[in-house]
Amino acid sequence: MKITAALREMWKSKGHYDLIVAGAGPAGIGAAISASRRGLRVALVESFGFAGGVGTQSLCPIYFGFGVDGKQTTAGLSEEFIRRMDDLGAATFFLYDSHEVPEYTKIGDRPLTTKVLLDGEVMKLVYNRMLAEAGVELFYYTHMAEVFTENGRISSVLLSALEGNYLIEADTFIDATGNAQLAFLADSSAVSVCSADDGMHNSMFFVVDGVKDFDHDTAKRIYKEARDAGRLPEKVWPHFGFATLLKRGMMQIAVCFDIGNGADSREMTSMELGMRENVFKVLDFLKREVPGFEDCYLTATPSKIGVRTSRSIVSACDFNADTLMSDDFYHPVALCRRIYGMHSNSTKSFSSSWTSGAGGIGAVPMETLISAKFSNLLAAGRCIGSEPRLIGTFRMMNTCMTLGEAAGLMATVAKKHGKSVSEVSYDELLPFLCENGFILKA
Ligand SMILES: Cc1cc2nc3c(=O)[nH]c(=O)nc-3n(C[C@H](O)[C@H](O)[C@H](O)COP(=O)(O)OP(=O)(O)OC[C@H]3O[C@@H](n4cnc5c(N)ncnc54)[C@H](O)[C@@H]3O)c2cc1C
Numbered sequence: 001m002k003i004t005a006a007l008r009e010m011w012k013s014k015g016h017y018d019l020i021v022a023g024a025g026p027a028g029i030g031a032a033i034s035a036s037r038r039g040l041r042v043a044l045v046e047s048f049g050f051a052g053g054v055g056t057q058s059l060c061p062i063y064f065g066f067g068v069d070g071k072q073t074t075a076g077l078s079e080e081f082i083r084r085m086d087d088l089g090a091a092t093f094f095l096y097d098s099h100e101v102p103e104y105t106k107i108g109d110r111p112l113t114t115k116v117l118l119d120g121e122v123m124k125l126v127y128n129r130m131l132a133e134a135g136v137e138l139f140y141y142t143h144m145a146e147v148f149t150e151n152g153r154i155s156s157v158l159l160s161a162l163e164g165n166y167l168i169e170a171d172t173f174i175d176a177t178g179n180a181q182l183a184f185l186a187d188s189s190a191v192s193v194c195s196a197d198d199g200m201h202n203s204m205f206f207v208v209d210g211v212k213d214f215d216h217d218t219a220k221r222i223y224k225e226a227r228d229a230g231r232l233p234e235k236v237w238p239h240f241g242f243a244t245l246l247k248r249g250m251m252q253i254a255v256c257f258d259i260g261n262g263a264d265s266r267e268m269t270s271m272e273l274g275m276r277e278n279v280f281k282v283l284d285f286l287k288r289e290v291p292g293f294e295d296c297y298l299t300a301t302p303s304k305i306g307v308r309t310s311r312s313i314v315s316a317c318d319f320n321a322d323t324l325m326s327d328d329f330y331h332p333v334a335l336c337r338r339i340y341g342m343h344s345n346s347t348k349s350f351s352s353s354w355t356s357g358a359g360g361i362g363a364v365p366m367e368t369l370i371s372a373k374f375s376n377l378l379a380a381g382r383c384i385g386s387e388p389r390l391i392g393t394f395r396m397m398n399t400c401m402t403l404g405e406a407a408g409l410m411a412t413v414a415k416k417h418g419k420s421v422s423e424v425s426y427d428e429l430l431p432f433l434c435e436n437g438f439i440l441k442a
Contacts, residue, residue, distance in 0.1 A: 001146060001147065001148055001149065001185070001186070002148070002149055002150070003148035003149065003150050003155055003156065007148070008167075011158055011165055011166055011167045012166060012167065013156060013166070013167040013168065013169050014166045014167065014168055015043070015168050015169070016168075016169045016170065017040075017041050017042060017043045017137075017168060017169070017170040017171075018035070018040035018041045018042065018170065018171055018172065018411070018415055019031075019032075019035050019040050019041070019042045019043070019170055019171070019172045019173070019174065019408070019411045019415075020042075020043045020045065020157060020168060020169075020170040020172075020173050020174070021035075021042060021043070021044045021045070021173075021174045021176055021404075021408075022045050022144045022157065022173070022174070022175055022176060022177050022181065022182045023045070023046065023053065023175070023176035023177035023178060023181075023381070024044055024045075024046035024048075024050075024051035024052070024053065024127070024131075024138075024140070024176075025051075025052065025053020025054060025055070025176060025177075025178055025381055025400065026052070026053060026055065026078070026381065026397040026398070026400040026401035026404065027053075027176040027178075027380035027381025027382070027400040027401060027403055027404035027407075028044060028046070028051075028053070028174070028176030028177075028380070028381070028404060029044075029051055029052075029077075029127055029130070029131065029401060029404065030077050030078070030380065030400070030401035030402065030403070030404025030405035030406075030407075030408060031174045031176055031378075031380050031404035031405065031407045031408040031411070032044040032131060032134070032136040032404075032408065033077060033130055033131060033134040033136065033405070033408065034077060034404070034405040034406075034408030034409050034412070034436065035408035035409070035411045035412050036134040036135050036136045036408075037134050037135075038408075038409070038412040038432075039412075040408075040411060040412060040415055041137070042135075042136050042137065042408075043136075043137045043139060043168055043170070044131065044136050044137070044138055044139065045139045045142050045143075045144050045157070045159060046138070046139065046140050046141075046142065047141075047142070047143045047144075048140065048141075048303065048304075049140050049141050050124045050127075050128070050140065051124065051127040051128060051131065051140075052120075052123050052124055052127055053178060053381075054178070054306050054307070054397075055118075055120070055123060055397050056120055056123055056124050056127075057302060057303045057304045057306075058203070058204075058205060058302040058303070058304055058305065058306035059120065059205040059206070059207060059252060059300060059301075059302045059306075060205065060306060060397075061117065061118040061119065061120040061123060061246070062099065062115055062116065062117050062118070062244065063078070063082060063115060063116045063118065063396070063397050063398045064115045064396040064397065064398070065115070065336070065337060065396030065397075065398055065399050066078075066079075066082075066112040066113060066114060066115065066116065066398050067112065067113030067114045067115075068335070068336075068337045068360070068361045069359070069360065069361070070113055071113060071361070071442070072111045072112050072113050072439065073335040073336070073337075073361060073439055073442075074112075074334065074335065074398045074399055074401075074402045074439060075112075075437045075438065075439050076402060076405050076436045076437045076438050077130075077401055077402070077405045077436070078397075078398040078399075078401040078402055078405075079112055079437070080130075081126060081127075081130065081401070082107070082112060082116055082118075082398075083107075084126050084129075084130070085116075085118050085119070085122060085123070085126055086106055086107045086108070088122055088126070089106065090118055090119035090122035090123075090126075091106070091107055091116050091117070091118050091119075092104055092105060092106070092107065092116070092117050093107060093110075093114060093115070093116060093117070094114070094115060094117060099115060099242060099244055100216055100243065100244060100245065101245055102117050102245060102246075102247075104248075117244070117246065120246075139159060139161070141161070141162055142159050142160070142161045142162075143159070143160040143161075144157050144158070144159060144160075144177075144181065144182065144185075145158050145159065145160040145165065146158035146185055147173075147182055147185035147186040148167070148186075149186055149187065149374070152374070152375070153374060153375060153376050153420075154173045154182075154186050154374050154376055154377055155169060156168060156169040156170075157173070157182070171376060171414075171415070172376050172377075172378070172411045172414060172415070172420075172421050173374075173376060173377050173378070174377075174378045174379070174380055174404070174407050174408070174411065175313060175371075175377065175378070175379045175380070175383060176379070176380045176381050176383075176404055176407075177383065178307065178310070178381060178382055178383055179262065179263045179307070179310045179311050179383060180310075180311040180312055180313050180379060180383035181263070181311075182377070183311075183313045183314075183371060183373070183374075183377060183379065183383075184263075184311060186373075186374060186377070187373055187374075189314070189373065190313060190314055190371060190372075190373035190374065190377075191311045191312065191313055191314060191383075192311065192312055192313075192314055192388075193263070193310070193311050194309040194310060194311065194312070194388035194391070195388065196259055196345050197345065198309075198387075198388040198389050199259075199308070199309040199310075199345055199388060200308035200309045200342070200343040200344065200345065200391070200392065201257040201258065201259050201308070201343055201344070201345050202257060202258050202259070202260060202262055202271055202305050202306060202307050202308065203254060203256065203257050203275075203305070203306045203308075203343075204256045204257075204258075204272075204275035204276065204278075204279060204301065204302060204305055204306070205252055205253065205254045205256075205302060205306065206252075206253050206256070206279045206282075206283070206298060206300065206301045206302075207246065207250060207251065207252050207253070207298070207299050207300040207301075208250070208251050208253060208283065208286070208293070208296040208297060208298055208299060209249055209250045209251075209296065209297060209299045210249055210295045210296040210297050211245075211249050211250070211251050211292055211293055211296045212249070212292050212294075212295065213292055214290065214291060214292020214293065215291075215292070216243070218290075218291060219240055219243065219290050219291075219292070219293075220239065220240045220241075222289055222290050223239070223240035223255075223290070224238075224239065224240070226285060226289060231285065231289075232281070232282065232285055233256075233277075233278040233281050233282070235256065235257055235258055235274065235275070235278060236255040236256055236257070236278065236282060237254070237255040237257060237350060238348065238349060238350060239350065240255065241254070241350070242254040243255075250299070251296075253282065253283075253286070255282060256275045256278045256279055256282060257275070257343075258271040258274055258275055258305075259345045261310065262305070262307030262308075262309070262310040263307075263310040263311050268305060268307075271305055272305055275305065276301065279298075279301060280298075283296075283298055308343055308382075308391070308392075308395065309382070309388055309391050310383075311383060312379070312382075312383050312384065312385055312386050312388065312391070313371050313372075313377075313379040313383060313384065313385050314371070314372045314373060314385060315367060315368045315369065315370055315371060315372055315379065315384060315385020315386075316367040316368075316370040316371075316372050316385070316422065317365060317367035317368060317385070318368065318385040318386055318387060319364060319365070319368045319384065319385065319386035319387060319390050319393075319394070320386075320387045320390065321356075321387065321389075321390065323362070323363075323365060324336075324338055324362040324390060324393060325338065325358065325362065326362075327442075329362075329363035329440070329441070329442075330363070330365045331365045331366040331367060331426040332363035332364065332365065332366075332440045333363075333364055333365070333366045333369065333402070333403065333406035333429075333433065333438070333440075334363070334364045334394065334399050334402040334403050334406065334438075335361050335362070335363055335364075335399075335439055335440070335442065336361070336362050336363070336364055336393040336394040336399055337359075337360075337361065337362070337393055338356070338358040338359055338360045338361065338362045338393065339356065339357050339358065339359065339392070339393065340355070340356055340389060340390055340391070340392030340393045341354055341355025341356055341357075341389065341392060342355065342392060343392070354389055360442070361442040362393060363440070363442075364384070364394050364399075364403065366406070366410070366426055366429060367385075368384045368385045368386060369384050369385075369403065369406065369407050369410065370385075370421065370422050371422070372385075375420040375421070375422040375423070376420050376421060376422070377421070378407045378410060378411065378421050379407070380400070380403045380404040380406070380407040381395075381400040381403055381404060382394070382395045382400060384403060402438070405436060405438075406429070406433065406438070409429060409432040409433060409436065410424050410429055412432065413428045413429055413432060
């Protein structure tokens with residue numbers, strides 16, 4: 001929305017920043033820390049009272065995509081985060097390459113070539129510590145309610161805080177809201193919307209404790225029989241996959257899903273009502289029918305439904321299948337896996353007709369972070385410019401944090417050279433990526 005004198009009069013500005021980052025998920029954390037460590041004055045705005053985004057709000061404490069084909073593919077801040085979690089005894093690999101049973105031992109100095117299970121509560125603590133140590137100015141419990149533009153650039157955001165509404169201004173903005181909310185509020189033509197056919201379903205995970213000895217294979221068989229016989233709600237996954245032991249006796253149950261627009265409050269409300277009912281139906285089924293779950297009890301449901309796909313920015317160059325499959329990595333800022341199409345919105349199976357499991361490693365180009373509409377706007381995380389179907393390749397938390405870290409470095413380069421982020425060249429960015437330890441080759 002264009003700012004006017006009357007709006008300026010109504011909402012006073014409380015400060016000018018080099019960089020405003022909207023959203024404290026993995027991407028926003030990466031962006032804020034990398035820019036702040038390089039000396040930028042950074043504001044990080046987050047609706048919730050803690051950082052972490054989907055991982056901490058929606059009960060997903062597994063950093064999934066560190067390794068592809070046995071090679072570590074992301075490092076930098078996301079690795080630093082895992083190492084700090086490990087120092088506190090809050091990180092572990094899984095046994096074998098499953099995502100079912102943890103090792104329950106420290107990672108130590110082993111390379112991060114596979115998924116890492118974390119303690120969700122310690123995640124919030126370590127994110128806070130890393131942000132505070134970097135000198136980021138934190139605005140938790142603060143919703144970014146409007147975005148203002150002036151002379152074709154974004155000039156300020158309206159914060160809805162507990163103490164009232166006010167503006168803050170900046171030279172550069174990074175949209176790390178997952179939903180491309182900043183870009184959308186600035187101008188709806190600055191985003192594209194993922195259709196239901198191209199998207200992934202939304203989930204409500206839940207956690208139970210008191211699970212005694214049980215056998216995954218038996219649980220999977222009984223679950224499938226019950227689902228086929230109609231004894232489970234319609235909107236549960238076709239298989240009992242991703243039932244993960246978080247701690248001894250404590251299990252994440254990931255089967256409840258719904259299809260709907262994750263960037264629409266009324267649809268989110270409707271999905272919330274349905275899935276919350278289904279959580280209790282599934283819990284009842286587990287206690288009644290699955291050996292080992294007889295005495296289990298519910299310990300956590302998410303603060304927010306987990307949304308996998310919604311909006312993306314329209315970027316200088318959207319990520320597409322040709323870019324993904326090319327071995328000639330163009331301006332890489334993060335490596336990703338060449339697998340996508342899981343969690344499809346098809347209710348009959350977990351994957352879709354367009355699912356691709358090509359395997360191997362691809363690269364996300366710098367240009368996918370740059371808004372085509374506003375020269376001082378970048379996106380980071382799952383809302384970078386991409387064909388919707390490809391979001392599955394880079395949406396893992398470590399990759400999102402890496403994309404955020406790259407965006408923070410682009411803001412740093414822009415400040416250093418006195419230019420807009422859209423004018424930053426890859427040659428200018430590359431030394432910063434290298435200094436931060438980015439992995440840019442397969
Ligand atoms: C159910 C589910 C399970 C998943 N499981 C895994 C997994 O096991 N491993 C893995 O690596 N990845 C997993 N993912 C993917 C991963 O969690 C996300 O893709 C990743 O968190 C995206 O990071 P992000 O920083 O881009 O956005 P998000 O994590 O969505 O963070 C966005 C942040 O912006 C804030 N925000 C949004 N709008 C505003 C506003 N207007 N004002 C202020 N703040 C705002 C939100 O509150 C949030 O904190 C899962 C995703 C889902 C949905």
